Amino acid sequence: MTLLSLPSRTDRDLYPALMSPQMNAKYPADHKAFVRIDVSLRIYWHTLFDICPELLELSGPDGMSIFRPFMAWAEEKKLAFDWSYYLWVYVWLRQSPFKERLLADEKYLRSIMAASAARWAILDRGRSRGIVIGCADTADLVIGWKCRNVRLGREIELIEPEEPLPTPPDLFGYFTLPSFELDIFPGWQSLAR
């Protein structure tokens, strides 16, 4: 095993690298620290491509032409990697060399909006029951519902409203629902970074 000049005694020593492919490359590949960071990075990868496998059609099977530059951009923007993780991938794709192919088929956007709605329903611990996500690139809405019954999981709905809601002021907007009904439109909230 190679001797390492970077601190690596504790997991905390590695925190800044756990979401950074560039920082991982500074650790020797035969060191446990490299493997621990690799484990962390693989989960960001799988969280993206296992849930939105369509994106691999854009990038090629290893996903790296999306994953690496997105993670570098996310680091620069200090993205929080909360439930909106997937929506920020779309924001990045839209200003990347993949833009034309991305916008040619709405399946990518639908998959990304559904993935973020599901992630909100999994992670959010507030009292809201559901989230509605809208995008300036489509009139469709995606709703994520939290688990409402002991026999059910989270549920995701694609809505094609007869009367479209106003377009979000930013590329994406969202609002949350206090009950298991879509019966309000309090206006769009912008994504937090």
Next chain:
Amino acid sequence: MRLGFNFTLGDTYDTVQRLLAEGRIDYCEFLIDNFFCVDPDELAKAFDCPIGLHIMYSKFLEADRSTLVEFAARLKDYIDALNPIYVSDHILRFSHEGRAFFHLGEIDYAAEYGLVRDKVVEWQEIVGQRIHFENYPSIMDGGLEAPAFFERLMKETGAGVLFDASNAVCAHRNCGTPFEAWRNVIAKAQHFHVAGYRQSLIEPFISLDTHAEALAPDTLAFLENFRSVFDKPGATMTYERDDQIEFDAIVADLKALRDLFGQPEERRHDLALTA
């Protein structure tokens, strides 16, 4: 030793019902904050067995007091409705500088002891009861300090430890934390977890807590070698399985645990009464 199964979402509802009906398990552990939008009375009626409550996302080391007060208010509705055997939580880092980890981080036991102790005291005070905190499947060498940390934490805060046996196996494999170092923690702990683990995909291999594989031989050997330290009146052991939910494989692992620990006293008593 009472055996249980973790219930994290509705898709394993039928599995848990069948495990209970066949006498494979004696209680069920809810990952409770996944069910915060389900009526507490409905949850109380879900399974006809004792219940443990395991918290995943309180983030009590990172959240501010008002967020924790709100979380606890909701948790208490379930504590009141379910009268759980125990309430447990995690000592983990969920983020760094405001950015979320997708593979959660282990704390620095030496440098952060004082902060964690104070937060544990505060969190137990807010919830209004003793909480059992789970040990981490250490990878880096800081994990060597975990047993002394938990022993001290129990002594100074009155908290319990939810001792995860397979996490200790991972820590042993990854950073050499001796099983013997956990003896006092295990002896004082009432509630346990156990699950499968797998190796990393690249070398040098590390062992990862996955909840998706069969119990490993070294996990079973650890339980066997420390059987008398684990087993005690009121003790529980939750078998965790979140992926690769194959009924026969789960039953095989539960049978191995039952063979090791025997039928719990309560069940033997029930059987005696009905015989």
